[in-house]
Amino acid sequence: MGLFDRFKAGLQKTHSKLAHEIKRLLTRSPKLDAATLDDLEVALLGADLGSGMTAQIVGAVKRAYETQGSGGLDVFAIAQREVAQGLATAPAGLRPAASGLTVVSIVGVNGTGKTTTAAKLAHLVAQRGQRSLLAACDTFRAAAIEQLQLWGQRLQVEVVSGAYGADAAAVAHDAVSAAQARQADYLFVDTAGRLHTKHNLMQELQKVHRVMARQLPGAPHEVLLVLDASTGMNALNQAREFHKAVTLTGLVVTKLDGTSKGGMVVAIQKELGLPVKFVGLGEQPEDLQPFDAQQFAAALFEE
Numbered sequence: 001m002g003l004f005d006r007f008k009a010g011l012q013k014t015h016s017k018l019a020h021e022i023k024r025l026l027t028r029s030p031k032l033d034a035a036t037l038d039d040l041e042v043a044l045l046g047a048d049l050g051s052g053m054t055a056q057i058v059g060a061v062k063r064a065y066e067t068q069g070s071g072g073l074d075v076f077a078i079a080q081r082e083v084a085q086g087l088a089t090a091p092a093g094l095r096p097a098a099s100g101l102t103v104v105s106i107v108g109v110n111g112t113g114k115t116t117t118a119a120k121l122a123h124l125v126a127q128r129g130q131r132s133l134l135a136a137c138d139t140f141r142a143a144a145i146e147q148l149q150l151w152g153q154r155l156q157v158e159v160v161s162g163a164y165g166a167d168a169a170a171v172a173h174d175a176v177s178a179a180q181a182r183q184a185d186y187l188f189v190d191t192a193g194r195l196h197t198k199h200n201l202m203q204e205l206q207k208v209h210r211v212m213a214r215q216l217p218g219a220p221h222e223v224l225l226v227l228d229a230s231t232g233m234n235a236l237n238q239a240r241e242f243h244k245a246v247t248l249t250g251l252v253v254t255k256l257d258g259t260s261k262g263g264m265v266v267a268i269q270k271e272l273g274l275p276v277k278f279v280g281l282g283e284q285p286e287d288l289q290p291f292d293a294q295q296f297a298a299a300l301f302e303e
Helices: 003-010 012-028 034-046 050-068 075-087 114-127 144-155 168-181 199-215 234-245 264-272 293-301
Strands: 102-107 132-137 158-160 186-191 222-228 250-254 276-280 288-290
Touching (some): 003 012, 012 034, 012 075, 012 293, 034 050, 050 075, 050 264, 075 264, 075 293, 102 114, 102 199, 114 144, 114 186, 114 288, 132 168, 144 158, 199 234, 222 234, 250 264, 264 276
Parallel strands (some): 102 186, 132 158, 132 186, 222 250
């Protein structure tokens, strides 16, 4: 299955809901009056595209209608173009360190799929012939270390871990040392899930990052926030708070295949200017894919 087909399958629920609503509006009224534009706005907001992108799309549709009438008006094509242009701000994929080891910290609230994402990223770089290690820095959640170790065995990737309740920063320190000693290309650090509202847990995450930076200047080179697509616009609040606590370099959006709220990808990038680097479109290791703005927009709106 090609990347576009993966996107299309993953965004099926979001696409179906949007397409149904937009078609209903356009067949109801050939004239694009104020009421129809209002309803279009509601439909776009309902897919969690956010107020900024929604206003941009509605404005573009209105301008097109005023210049060419309803004859050649293609709302889907206009929406697709606006979303593709809005999302194409930064290259997807991992940004490597200038030389040597690249450390990637995986952060987010509980239950978003951080551990699985860390493992899938290790699989992704292995496909490119690069070596990685995994660091089990979630020393709180029951079975978190075992879960990462199982992924490590499955993917044949070494996992650095400590005991439950151990200092996460100490584990991170050991993991950086181990990755350097083994001349790995990447270290993926699975941090504990933490609510973005818990100040003490955010301070602990800052400590983990400080310790890694002392061990390897510049680390972590990437700080990726993992967001569950099904939480919709609540993900925007998470992104805002994590970005304040630890400067994020990008987003990983998981569980896109099970939600009708796929537009939240657009809303977060529009508001915070954070690039979406990867999207999760299923359970298998290869279902984590580098983000592609054109194909994402096409999967959302293409008829």
